[in-house]
Amino acid sequence: MSDTPVQSQSQPKHTNALAKEKSPYLLQHAHNPVNWLPWGDEAIAKAKAEDKPIFLSSGYSTCHWCHVMERESFENEEIAQVINEHFVPVKVDREERPDVDLTYMTYVQAATGGGGWPMSVFLTPDLKPFFGGTYFPAEDKGGRIGFKNLLGELNKAWKEDREKVLQSSTRSIAKLQEHLDAENEGLETQLEPVVQKAYDDLASNYDYHEGGFSGAPKFPRSSAITLLLRVQQAWANKEERKSEAEWAGEMSVRTLRAMANGGIWDHVGGGFHRYSVDSYWHIPHYEKMLYDQGQLLWAYAEGYLVTGSPFLADVARRIVGYAKRDLRHADGGFYSAEDADSFAKEGDDHKKEGSFYIWTAAEIDSILGKEDGSTFRYAYGARRDGNARPESDPHEELKGTNTLFRAYSAKKTAEFFKKTPEEVQAVLDRGLKTLFEARTKRPRPHLDDKIITAWNGLMISGLARAGAALGEPEFIQLGTQAAQFIHDQLCSEPGKGLHRSWRDGGRGPKAFAIDYACLIHSLLDLYQAGLDVKWLQWAAALQAEMDSLFLDKEKGGYFSVHTDMSHAVLRIKEDYDGAEPSPNSLAALNLTRLAAMLDDQVLAAQAKKILTVFGTTLKDSPSAVPMLVIAADFNERGKQQIVLAGDKSAPEFQALLKTVHSRLLPSAVILHVDGGEAQAWIGERNAALAEMKPVSGKPAAYVCQNYTCQAPVTEAAALEKLLG
Structure with a gap:
């Protein structure tokens, strides 16, 4: 990324193959003196033909240290000459190609014990890694090898000790795959010990003074917060668990309040920054990511349901205000991120973090x-x-x-x-x-205007849940428009053949497991918020598509990359719920919800198989997979069905729906029967719903446990009593 203001740019001195790409990150590097190629057949063929290693650099357009390494090394003519002469340089936008990034980040983490971006990996022409790291300064600094010297050392090793390099890379990949396969051997687990350990681990890591679940740097762990709110609900009525239930809720709400009072929250414009560099939520890393806005919107909406706090509700509303104002495409999809760096004033030649x-x-x-x-x-x-x-x-x-x-x-x-x-x-x-x-x-930070399916799914979920909880139909409408955008623009044909990303009228690569998982999750949330059956129908269709592409039919669980994706050197099933939930965690939750809605035992069995595949992680490290614990919890306790019958536009129906939406119901699914095509479609799959109807012409609510239903009620007050 050149830091030269656009208005002062003349004809660039260098232009490489990235100039033809659509990714904002790749375009930022289109005028480096490095002869970058995008990831793909051309780069791989060039490496083989010229017998050179590949230098793979992965990052994203709003990554501060990616900008720093570009400024220091990739805009340096001397370093660029070394790269071009001895390596085939390849740039990857990790947001557009999470498959490539995940594969080699797995290697970097195993080899170095850490990871991050920019990711710098050196590969043999057959794509096996032999050296990796993250940011390197241009020159040796503070005991750390400089990038210029590193290039020299690796070129020397490739030319003088080739056999050792090849053997090492082959052994590394084999060992990694062996380790990954061993992690997913499978283990049956019991829910209560898993939930107890998740609670214990989060409580022991909880920062009593500042909220949150770590020291510096401190990340907003949305999925941990939503898990603890469910723990509070599950244990609240157990006398022996009452104090733990209260503390689970207290940890969640204190953290939500601390984040919204801290500098990680943009008090002027709304929206959350990526993380806090300190332990007290004060100085953030200033980039803003769509996936954080969506997940935190979900967390603040549920925090409001539990507490009734106007403060938490206001934060949720301001997240939506920010995303609508600054991250939304005119046709409904949401952009990816805003950069941390910007010019302090017009005419500056160097961007600084946080200037805006x-x-x-x-x-x-x-x-x-x-x-x-x-x-x-x-x-x-x-x-x-x-x-x-x-x-x-x-x-x-x-x-x-x-x-x-x-x-x-x-x-x-x-x-x-x-x-x-x-x-x-x-x-x-x-x-x-x-x-x-x-x-x-002020000069605005760079906007990454890619529209990513998975991240839009997380935002749609947040909008649907917040719209329902806060009684804000506009939020549900925003979610609906985003879902329609994905349906129309990010599919090979409407609703089918999902793609990962879209920018400027063109679709990016085929979608990955995380895209399907996040989108399906959002469609179920959108259905439960607005009761439009088309979203439930599309969720069911996408689940079948996801199964055909990613499901390990023999052992269970989902591979991150579909089976026909070329150039894959590792087969990975993710479980860690980090900045985004893992595809397997969300898939397990989606499957259990779909199974409960559509009475589909095949889907229920698939969900249980995922929980078994990752049973060792659930048993040993449940706080690392909070969304998977939520899925396990729903699999065990998600036995309640709330079926609303009647015309959803009727005021009496809306009163019943408001009653349902005004409380946190983590063990329930919400369904609608209308006496028409929607009911016919659901009734074909779930016979229990086929005969449900209004009572004496009035909209009615059926509250059921495993579809054994109590007498229907037509008044909101009566429904409140049934829900407890």
């Missing part, structure tokens, strides 16, 4: 006026000398600037300035609005 988001005290006073500025700065922790602590900013890149966080409440601020809380709140609200307007005049 940080403020000096003088700026705040100038924009808001001295009196309001003083009040605002007190509440939001903005100091004259800047508020980044040394441990959060070791290189002093943020020196003298402020990342806003909620240092004091309106009440505490009012006490200090001898004003009323209402007066202070008015100053703060006005201040945020004024700073937002001022910030629009």
Whole structure:
């Protein structure tokens, strides 16, 4: 990525093959002096024909350290000459090709004990890795080999010790595959010990002072929060578990509040940054990712259902406001991310991390006026000398600037300035609005405008769940429009042949298991929020498509990459729920929900097989797979069906639906029978629903356990009693 402002660019000195690509990340490197090729047949054939190793560099367009390595090494003519002469350089957008990235990141993590981006891996022409790492400085620095010297060492090894390199790469891949296969040997587990260990592990890692489940760097672990809310529900009515249930809820809600009060939350514009570099949620890594917005929206919506807190509801609404304003394509799909780096002002020749988001005290006073500025700065922790602590900013890149966080409440601020809380709140609200307007005049961070199926699925889920929980039909409509965009634009034909990504009118590679899993999950959420049967129908069809492409029919579980994907050197079944849930965790949950909705025992058996395949992980490290634990929990407890019969536009029907949506029901599925085509379709698959209908002409709710139903009710108050 060149840091030169667009308006001052002349004809570029260099142009490589990436100029023909659509990926924003690849296009950022199109004018490097490195002769980059995209991943594919051409690059692999060139490596074989020229008998050169491949230098594979994987990253993404909003990755700060990717920008740094580009600036230091890939724009360096001397280093570029070495790369071009001795290697075949290949650039991969990890968001567009998660298959390639996952394969070689698995190697890097096994070889070095860590990972991250940019990922730098050297491969033999038959794609077996023989050396890997992440960011390398251009020159030797702090005991770390510089990239220039590393290239020399690896070129020497390739030319002088070829046999050893080839043997090492072959052995590495064989050992890795053996390890991966051994991890998935299978183990039957019992739910209660798994949930107990997940709770114990999360509780032992919980930060009592600041919330969250680690020290620095601290990530928003949405799936851990949603798991703990389910633990609270499951144990709340057990006398011997009451204190643990309360603490599970407390850990979740405290973390949600701490994040929203911290600098990881963009107080001015809404939306969450990627993670906090410190343990107190203050200084973030400033990029904003769609997958975080979607998952945190889900978590805040459920936090609201459990607590009724207007604060948590407001955060959820502001996440939606941010995504709608800054991440949404006009036709409904959502873009991928916004960069951490931007120009501090027009005309600068170098981008800096956080420039768009940080403020000096003088700026705040100038924009808001001295009196309001003083009040605002007190509440939001903005100091004259800047508020980044040394441990959060070791290189002093943020020196003298402020990342806003909620240092004091309106009440505490009012006490200090001898004003009323209402007066202070008015100053703060006005201040945020004024700073937002001022910030629009700054150069914006780069927007990665790829539309990725999996991440849109996570956002659609968040919108559907938040829309239902908060009574916001617009949110459900936004989710509906995004789903329709995926249906129309990211499929080879409408609804079939799913693709991973779309940009500027063109589809990217075929979808991966995670894309199917996230999209199916979102369609089930969208159905339960708005009760439009077409989303349930599409979810069922996509599940069949996913099974045909990724399912290990013999052992169970899903491979991340479909069977006809060329150039795969490892066959991986993912289970770790990291920044995104794993495809197997979500697939297990999808299958159990679909099985409950459609009374499909084949799907139920597939779900159980996944839980067995990853049984060792569930037993030993359940806090690493919280979404898989949620799936196991639903598989065991998801026996409740709530069936609403009647015209969904009727006010009486809406009152019943609102009652259902106003509580967290982690063990239930919600279904609609309308006496028409939708009921006929569901009834063909689930006979219990075929005869359900309104009572005396009034919309009715049937509450069932394994489709043994209590007498239907037509009043919201009666339904509340049945739901407990």
